[in-house]
Amino acid sequence: xxxxxxxxxxxxxxxxxxxxxxxxxxxxxxxxxxxxxxxxxxxxxxxxxxxxxxxxxxxxxxxxxxxxxxxxxx
Amino acid sequence: xxxxxxxxxxxxxxxxxxxxxxxxxxxxxxxxxxxxxxxxxxxxxxxxxxxxxxxxxxxxxxxxxxxxxxxxxxxxxxxxxxxxxxxxxxxxxxxxxxxxxxxxxxxxxxxxxxxxxxxxxxxxxxxxxxxxxxxxxxxxxxxxxxxxxxxxxxxxxxxx
Numbered sequence: 599x600x601x602x603x604x605x606x607x608x609x610x611x612x613x614x615x616x617x618x619x620x621x622x623x624x625x626x627x628x629x630x631x632x633x634x635x636x637x638x639x640x641x642x643x644x645x646x647x648x649x650x651x652x653x654x655x656x657x658x659x660x661x662x663x664x665x666x667x668x669x670x671x672x
Numbered sequence: 673x674x675x676x677x678x679x680x681x682x683x684x685x686x687x688x689x690x691x692x693x694x695x696x697x698x699x700x701x702x703x704x705x706x707x708x709x710x711x712x713x714x715x716x717x718x719x720x721x722x723x724x725x726x727x728x729x730x731x732x733x734x735x736x737x738x739x740x741x742x743x744x745x746x747x748x749x750x751x752x753x754x755x756x757x758x759x760x761x762x763x764x765x766x767x768x769x770x771x772x773x774x775x776x777x778x779x780x781x782x783x784x785x786x787x788x789x790x791x792x793x794x795x796x797x798x799x800x801x802x803x804x805x806x807x808x809x810x811x812x813x814x815x816x817x818x819x820x821x822x823x824x825x826x827x828x829x830x831x832x
Contacts, residue, residue, distance in 0.1 A: 612701030619704035
């Protein structure tokens with residue numbers, strides 16, 4: 599199992615979703631992706647979209663005033 | 673059993689830079705969110721698909737070739753308003769880049785990598801004298817409205 603980090607805090611729609619999708623597609627079963635993102639559109643939609651695509655959202659944690667960490671497992 | 677994918681189709685009629693921006697933002701975003709995405713390019717929208725990105729005498733016959741030159745390709749798409757002879761798309765592209773927002777080229781590349789389906793309109797291609805070989809290799813098929821209606825059936829379809 600490997601853990602990969604992805605920072606999309608500087609990205610804007612739709613690249614927030616595009617970069618997450620690319621990173622998720624590289625995961626093997628059991629691998630974990632930690633996504634750092636901002637509140638609003640990315641936080642509201644990314645975890646839901648990952649769940650819909652069959653990934654497991656392990657946790658969502660606020661780590662800064664505006665930055666959240668979403669941990670996703672394949 | 674895997675859940676059936678949601679589907680979004682876009683008729684890309686316009687060859688304006690800002691509308692291409694909108695079409696590919698929606699297309700790449702939807703594909704990243706696991707939608708099946710189908711783009712049907714017709715009339716001015718075909719300019720976005722041309723392999724030759726600048727101005728080129730494509731097509732068959734004097735008028736088609738002249739018109740093809742005037743229409744140009746992806747690098748010379750005009751802005752729908754305030755084009756200022758092609759200056760505004762350059763400024764808008766630079767503004768987007770400086771603000772870390774993906775431009776049209778990046779969005780097209782993302783759409784291709786995410787498996788968005790590209791279709792070219794047979795009739796518009798026929799009028800403009802364009803063949804499948806004139807388009808990007810990602811164009812799966814040159815089709816008519818009958819095939820497109822079948823492809824988009826059961827999903828949401830937009831006209832841009």
